[in-house]
Amino acid sequence: MVDYQGQVALVTGGASGIGAALAAGLAVRGATVIVADRNRDGADAVAAGLGGGSVATACDLTDPAVPAALVAEAYERFGRLDLICSNAGAGKAKRMLKEPFDDAALALFQVNLFAGVRLAQAYVPQLEARGQRGRLMLTGSENSLSVPDAVKGFAMGVYGATKHGLLVMAEWLREETRARPLDVHILLPGGVYTPLVAGGLPDFDSLPPEMNMISPERCAELALRGMDLGLFYIPTHAHIADDMRPRTEGVIDSLRALGLRS
Numbered sequence: 001m002v003d004y005q006g007q008v009a010l011v012t013g014g015a016s017g018i019g020a021a022l023a024a025g026l027a028v029r030g031a032t033v034i035v036a037d038r039n040r041d042g043a044d045a046v047a048a049g050l051g052g053g054s055v056a057t058a059c060d061l062t063d064p065a066v067p068a069a070l071v072a073e074a075y076e077r078f079g080r081l082d083l084i085c086s087n088a089g090a091g092k093a094k095r096m097l098k099e100p101f102d103d104a105a106l107a108l109f110q111v112n113l114f115a116g117v118r119l120a121q122a123y124v125p126q127l128e129a130r131g132q133r134g135r136l137m138l139t140g141s142e143n144s145l146s147v148p149d150a151v152k153g154f155a156m157g158v159y160g161a162t163k164h165g166l167l168v169m170a171e172w173l174r175e176e177t178r179a180r181p182l183d184v185h186i187l188l189p190g191g192v193y194t195p196l197v198a199g200g201l202p203d204f205d206s207l208p209p210e211m212n213m214i215s216p217e218r219c220a221e222l223a224l225r226g227m228d229l230g231l232f233y234i235p236t237h238a239h240i241a242d243d244m245r246p247r248t249e250g251v252i253d254s255l256r257a258l259g260l261r262s
Contacts, residue, residue, distance in 0.1 A: 005030030013088030015042030017194030021220035067118035086116035087139040112162035146243040190237030
């Protein structure tokens with residue numbers, strides 16, 4: 001287990017769910033955590049529970065200027081920033097044939113996709129100027145990789161597009177930073193019992209086993225273990241590989257039909 005004693009971590013979307021669990025896990029490992037969230041009261045409560053000098057900050061990641069401001073605030077407060085968990089996310093359910101691609105859809109892309117890359121854009125120059133090395137973990141989704149069997153019919157096309165786009169950008173970011181002082185990871189959670197998905201569901205302990213839902217704490221545990229191991233892809237559920245198979249097999253079948261593969 002990596003010791004974060006003396007290190008500073010920024011966690012966006014840290015007031016609840018996976019973000020709050022990541023903040024708690026990092027604090028247990030010795031990190032001072034900046035809990036960033038648009039819910040200031042929730043962020044304050046999480047930071048107060050962490051102790052160890054952890055602080056809260058309010059932010060709205062639909063504003064393109066906010067990611068750079070968060071990085072600058074971290075350095076102004078602590079003089080260092082060792083890890084960014086770009087975890088803030090939002091959901092939207094609308095069938096593709098009825099999606100207006102309105103301001104709400106754009107806001108989803110700003111938070112789920114662009115904010116993480118903007119954090120990297122602000123973070124790398126700070127690391128290079130100080131001769132330091134940092135880490136960035138982006139929270140993607142099982143929807144980054146496929147149309148998961150468990151959510152088919154839930155009209156999550158725009159949400160899925162933001163998370164798939166984040167995966168592609170993370171892969172390119174990894175390529176572009178191989179010679180730079182930044183290690184990139186992407187967390188790929190399956191079903192996690194967060195406020196984003198808990199509405200209308202029973203309490204976590206009463207969920208049927210076939211839902212295969214994990215707690216935010218379990219998700220954070222896997223995320224931190226994945227970073228300990230230096231993994232780029234950090235999946236949380238075994239079925240994620242199975243859900244990807246129809247796409248892979250579909251491409252192979254098409255190649256055979258076109259005479260490009262035996």
